[in-house]
Amino acid sequence: MKSLRYPLLNVVFFVLAIYVNYLSVVTNLGGRTIRELSDKYDNLFTPSNQTFAIWSLIYTLVTGFLILQFFKKYKTSITQNPLFILSCIFNLSWIVFWQFEYIFISLLVMLALLTTLALINLELKKDGNLFYRITFGVYLGWICIATIANVTTFLVSKAIRFDVSTEEIITIGILAVGSAIVVWIMRTVRNASLAIAVCWAFYGIYVKRNADHPVIANTALFALALIVVAAIWVAVNKKTVQQG
Numbered sequence: 001m002k003s004l005r006y007p008l009l010n011v012v013f014f015v016l017a018i019y020v021n022y023l024s025v026v027t028n029l030g031g032r033t034i035r036e037l038s039d040k041y042d043n044l045f046t047p048s049n050q051t052f053a054i055w056s057l058i059y060t061l062v063t064g065f066l067i068l069q070f071f072k073k074y075k076t077s078i079t080q081n082p083l084f085i086l087s088c089i090f091n092l093s094w095i096v097f098w099q100f101e102y103i104f105i106s107l108l109v110m111l112a113l114l115t116t117l118a119l120i121n122l123e124l125k126k127d128g129n130l131f132y133r134i135t136f137g138v139y140l141g142w143i144c145i146a147t148i149a150n151v152t153t154f155l156v157s158k159a160i161r162f163d164v165s166t167e168e169i170i171t172i173g174i175l176a177v178g179s180a181i182v183v184w185i186m187r188t189v190r191n192a193s194l195a196i197a198v199c200w201a202f203y204g205i206y207v208k209r210n211a212d213h214p215v216i217a218n219t220a221l222f223a224l225a226l227i228v229v230a231a232i233w234v235a236v237n238k239k240t241v242q243q244g
Helices: 002-026 034-040 049-068 083-099 103-123 130-157 164-189 194-209 214-243
Strands: none
Touching (some): 002 049, 103 164, 130 164, 164 194, 164 214, 194 214
């Protein structure tokens, strides 16, 4: 029974996180939807609205993880420690703080979620379970982008504005730094799956900015290509290390 403690708690806290997500959509916690707040703090780094549909993929993958964890064959260190529970707590907490426009606190919570997911990926670094690695790789990749977006939103909330050309340069810099950070994280946790979410986000930026800010759109496309190359390198290098 002791071995079931964390798997059961994982399910409970995930359901709680999903419920808070549901409330944010149905009851508009704080008076506005997440999308309305995203539009309020719109900036050149924000991807197109349809990009956020990736949460459906993330939650579907996590559901698969929650099912598999009850089978002895799929038990690993992350099914027997509180890291996933913490990720759920930070997930739902971010929604609450964001909905009530506590932007700085939401940024701190997002950083905590990022750290927790990074630790989960480190736990899976030597794990042979490909499904778990894809699940939490995609999740971490998206939260990497969400964290960068949260930082940008915080600056916008403080009315830190620049002229269009300067904002374009800053956004290009954010894309460059963000790409470098993602590549470093992929290399550190040896998980190329981060690229799935990151490339999707960069494509969303390309789609949204192709008409009004082509320089940013093309930079996002270049960053996407860079991430793909880096992901291939990480995947090949990981395979070489395992064979060695």
